[in-house]
Amino acid sequence: MRKDATLIVDSQTIKHSTRRIAYQIYEANFNYKTLYVVGIAKSGVLYAKSIIAVLEEISDLKIHFIQLEINKKNPHLPIKTTEDLHQLKDQSVVLIDDVLNTGSTLIYAVKHLLEVPLKQLKTAVLVNRNHKNYPIKADFKGISLSTSINEHIEVNLNSEIEGVYLN
Structure with a gap:
């Protein structure tokens, strides 16, 4: 992170947004017994694990x-997953990333997951920006930011300097 970065979302707001998203995910999956959470490396994985921690606390x-x-x-290059996608067949899946910017990462990840038939697929992001180049949206979002295309959003989920920063 650059030294001149400006904190725009603090740790407490991230925790509040994470809890709210977890409740929304639980409500969308209330009729299911199993949920697959797919986190996009790297910050999306950290954010997914935060959401999972809340889901484990509030749901069965x-x-x-x-x-x-x-x-x-x-x-468009090959995508890797830590598990075989075939276990997702006829399951409910939530795909999680830290920031939705142009939509390219999320749409290619969705395309990859749709190689197997799913019961449902939802998307969740901590920060939703309005610079999409693809027809994709976040079903669950922490905050929406209107920024210029030249500005950079960085999410840091490290406990010491946790926050969303604008560069």
Whole structure:
């Protein structure tokens, strides 16, 4: 993170947003016994684990975690997951990332997950920006920010300097 970065969302707001998103995910999956949470590496994985911690506290859902690795600069390159996608067949899945910016990472990740038939697929992000190049949206979002295309949003989920920063 750059030294001149400005804190725009503090740790407490992140925790509040995470809890709210977890409740929304639980409500959307109330009729299911099992939920697959897919976190996009790297910050999306950390954020997914935060949401899972709240879900385990508030629900009796059996939660399975899968990490998805995608080249964010070239999302059309092969995508890797820590588990075989076939276990997602006919399951409810939530795909989680830290920031939805142009939508390329999220849409390519969705495309990859749809290689198997799913019961439902929802998306969740901590920060939703309005610079999308693809027809994708976040079903659950912590905050929406209107920023210029030249501004950079950085999410830091490290407990010492947790926050969303504007560069």
